[in-house]
Amino acid sequence: MAKQGWDEFEIGSLLRSFDGKIDKCPAHTPQRDRSYSENNSHVASVADWRLIKPVYNKDYCIDCQFCWVYCPDVSIISRDKKMIGIDMDHCKGCGICVEVCPTNPKSLLMFPEQADEETELASWPTKDEEEE
Amino acid sequence: MSEMKKIKNLKEFSTSADRFEGANLLCPGCAHSIIVREVLNATNDDLVLASSTGCLEVCTAVYPYTSWDASWIHIGFENSSTAVAGAEAMYNALKTKGRLKQPDRTPKFVAFGGDGSSYDIGFQWISGCMERNHNMMYIVLDNEVYANTGGQRSSSTPIGASATTSPAGTISYGEQKNKKDMLGIMGAHNIPYAAQVSPNKWKDMVKKIQKGFATEGAVFINAVSPCTTEWKFDPKDTMHLADLSTDSLVFPLYEIIEGHELNITYRPKNIVPVEEYLAAQGRFKHLFKDQYKHVISEWQTRVDENWEYLQRREAARV
Numbered sequence: 419m420a421k422q423g424w425d426e427f428e429i430g431s432l433l434r435s436f437d438g439k440i441d442k443c444p445a446h447t448p449q450r451d452r453s454y455s456e457n458n459s460h461v462a463s464v465a466d467w468r469l470i471k472p473v474y475n476k477d478y479c480i481d482c483q484f485c486w487v488y489c490p491d492v493s494i495i496s497r498d499k500k501m502i503g504i505d506m507d508h509c510k511g512c513g514i515c516v517e518v519c520p521t522n523p524k525s526l527l528m529f530p531e532q533a534d535e536e537t538e539l540a541s542w543p544t545k546d547e548e549e550e
Numbered sequence: 551m552s553e554m555k556k557i558k559n560l561k562e563f564s565t566s567a568d569r570f571e572g573a574n575l576l577c578p579g580c581a582h583s584i585i586v587r588e589v590l591n592a593t594n595d596d597l598v599l600a601s602s603t604g605c606l607e608v609c610t611a612v613y614p615y616t617s618w619d620a621s622w623i624h625i626g627f628e629n630s631s632t633a634v635a636g637a638e639a640m641y642n643a644l645k646t647k648g649r650l651k652q653p654d655r656t657p658k659f660v661a662f663g664g665d666g667s668s669y670d671i672g673f674q675w676i677s678g679c680m681e682r683n684h685n686m687m688y689i690v691l692d693n694e695v696y697a698n699t700g701g702q703r704s705s706s707t708p709i710g711a712s713a714t715t716s717p718a719g720t721i722s723y724g725e726q727k728n729k730k731d732m733l734g735i736m737g738a739h740n741i742p743y744a745a746q747v748s749p750n751k752w753k754d755m756v757k758k759i760q761k762g763f764a765t766e767g768a769v770f771i772n773a774v775s776p777c778t779t780e781w782k783f784d785p786k787d788t789m790h791l792a793d794l795s796t797d798s799l800v801f802p803l804y805e806i807i808e809g810h811e812l813n814i815t816y817r818p819k820n821i822v823p824v825e826e827y828l829a830a831q832g833r834f835k836h837l838f839k840d841q842y843k844h845v846i847s848e849w850q851t852r853v854d855e856n857w858e859y860l861q862r863r864e865a866a867r868v
Contacts, residue, residue: 433614433615435616443596444569444620446594456614459612459616459617460572462573481561484560487584487752490576490578490584492570492583
């Protein structure tokens with residue numbers, strides 16, 4: 419597929435999302451169990467779009483899943499009703515997850531792309547009384 | 551009929567396996583993909599999807615990638631509605647002839663379109679599909695502008711918005727015509743279900759989408775999609791803008807059943823002045839000059855009148 423030029427794409431051809439036989443609906447298969455084909459955008463990355471990145475602090479998270487539902491790039495990884503992390507290959511750094519995070523202090527904050535995650539987690543802001 | 555997916559709360563919703571993938575090329579903070587995810591995650595059934603030309607189509611199918619983990623048709627500017635209607639007709643024909651390989655699977659037919667392809671270019675096609683009452687759902691991702699081609703006005707662009715073909719300046723306050731009442735027009739087709747949704751009210755949205763999927767016949771959904779590029783606000787404020795649009799009643803959330811039964815599904819506790827909604831967006835910046843301030847008060851009157859109208863219609867059941 420990748421060997422073809424941009425103008426060698428025939429009208430009516432299919433872009434296959436998955437490799438192999440799919441006999442059941444993908445809605446019943448979690449992302450981690452799918453065998454993505456090389457044409458699925460899941461195998462690509464938009465990480466280089468990002469100027470700022472979200473950092474996730476597990477200590478304050480209440481697993482409300484607001485960030486999951488409002489993430490435009492399917493980059494919040496949730497398993498068994500728990501938030502477990504951020505998919506940094508697909509995050510574009512829009513910052514919506516930080517805005518919708520209801521905890522005080524927020525369990526997600528934006529930092530410059532080059533910031534060191536460990537350092538930022540160590541100096542996480544404390545509860546802000548005046549915010550509400 | 552397959553069983554409806556049970557979604558009681560957000561935690562339960564978050565166990566959904568997304569069928570819309572990341573690394574699509576939509577802008578950071580685009581509401582389109584939030585809406586698409588909420589729609590696709592509302593069901594576990596197979597999906598037959600189509601997109602009209604627009605941001606969603608061009609950004610999710612950039613050669614050699616696709617972001618859709620379901621059958622998806624890439625079609626022209628005007629005819630995603632008819633493409634899906636055709637697929638639905640074929641499905642019914644095969645079903646009648648007994649030629650379906652897996653007759654127990656009940657696919658849902660959904661067409662997406664932007665406001666340009668729905669309010670302007672594809673209008674007669676959608677009207678036809680609604681009139682013929684195909685068992686399908688048409689969803690408008692309404693960002694009030696032709697965002698994909700560089701921000702030209704559409705018939706969804708509201709008064710006072712500065713678009714590239716209706717720019718604001720010393721003699722004009724931007725767009726002169728008011729937005730088309732698309733939901734009213736579609737309701738007048740007497741279709742089984744028509745509703746307005748917003749991505750910030752995910753529960754209301756999922757409820758309406760599931761109701762639409764359970765309905766036999768044509769369903770029309772108008773979804774508010776704040777556009778960070780053309781509405782000119784910071785990408786992180788997408789949900790804030792969606793909140794403002796529903797709480798200021800610029801986009802009231804309601805549904806029309808069979809063309810006469812109107813239900814308002816969300817009544818904001820604190821109604822936000824329209825001024826606040828306008829002030830949050832760069833496309834209305836010029837309205838705050840003394841010269842054009844009258845547009846804001848006219849806008850507030852119009853929104854109040856519309857809210858009054860909806861409430862009266864709800865009470866009268868007409």
